[in-house]
Amino acid sequence: MRIIAGAYKGRNLKSPPSMNVRPTSDRLRETLFNVIAPRIQEARFLDLCAGSGAVGIEALSRGASYATFVDRSRRSCKLIEANLELCRVPEEQHEIYSSEASEFLRQTKAEPWDIVFFDPPYKEDYLKTLELLGSKTSKLLTDEGLVVVEHHHKNVLPEAIGNLRRTRVLKQGDSSLSFYTC
Numbered sequence: 001m002r003i004i005a006g007a008y009k010g011r012n013l014k015s016p017p018s019m020n021v022r023p024t025s026d027r028l029r030e031t032l033f034n035v036i037a038p039r040i041q042e043a044r045f046l047d048l049c050a051g052s053g054a055v056g057i058e059a060l061s062r063g064a065s066y067a068t069f070v071d072r073s074r075r076s077c078k079l080i081e082a083n084l085e086l087c088r089v090p091e092e093q094h095e096i097y098s099s100e101a102s103e104f105l106r107q108t109k110a111e112p113w114d115i116v117f118f119d120p121p122y123k124e125d126y127l128k129t130l131e132l133l134g135s136k137t138s139k140l141l142t143d144e145g146l147v148v149v150e151h152h153h154k155n156v157l158p159e160a161i162g163n164l165r166r167t168r169v170l171k172q173g174d175s176s177l178s179f180y181t182c
Contacts, residue, residue, distance in 0.1 A: 008089070043065065048129065060087075071097075071098065101118065112141050114141075130149070
């Protein structure tokens with residue numbers, strides 16, 4: 001895995017030691033960032049189920065002002081920390097939490113995010129987390145917020161969840177990206 005573009009372009013990242021973590025491929029990351037490029041400058045970025053942190057680090061590399069990384073595995077959090085150090089990302093530009101995605105969202109008092117990337121293990125239930133993000137009372141997203149969900153192409157996600165409306169689906173190999181806006 002490597003950073004594709006931006007300030008940290010070409011940096012090789014450490015990969016997860018286990019096949020239980022399915023990192024977003026370089027090709028799919030490139031597709032994702034081609035789509036969200038107009039939104040990334042100075043964005044607050046949330047990488048949920050972050051794994052290696054590659055997506056959030058790519059966001060920072062391309063101009064996001066801040067990234068929050070959340071993963072339930074402490075081992076993954078240490079890997080994210082190591083990858084941030086490899087890229088020499090300043091500490092004031094990121095934070096890492098070891099937590100379940102939905103638990104983190106219920107408890108956080110952080111400023112709203114501009115972009116949320118949610119990539120849970122393919123067999124997980126996506127709805128609980130998406131319902132929290134799309135809640136009419138939620139202050140998790142900015143008014144122009146974007147949620148991108150990576151999922152198996154056979155896993156069909158709803159068109160609408162609370163305030164979120166799916167605007168686009170991109171399929172690449174066995175993976176799909178669903179784009180939701182407020």
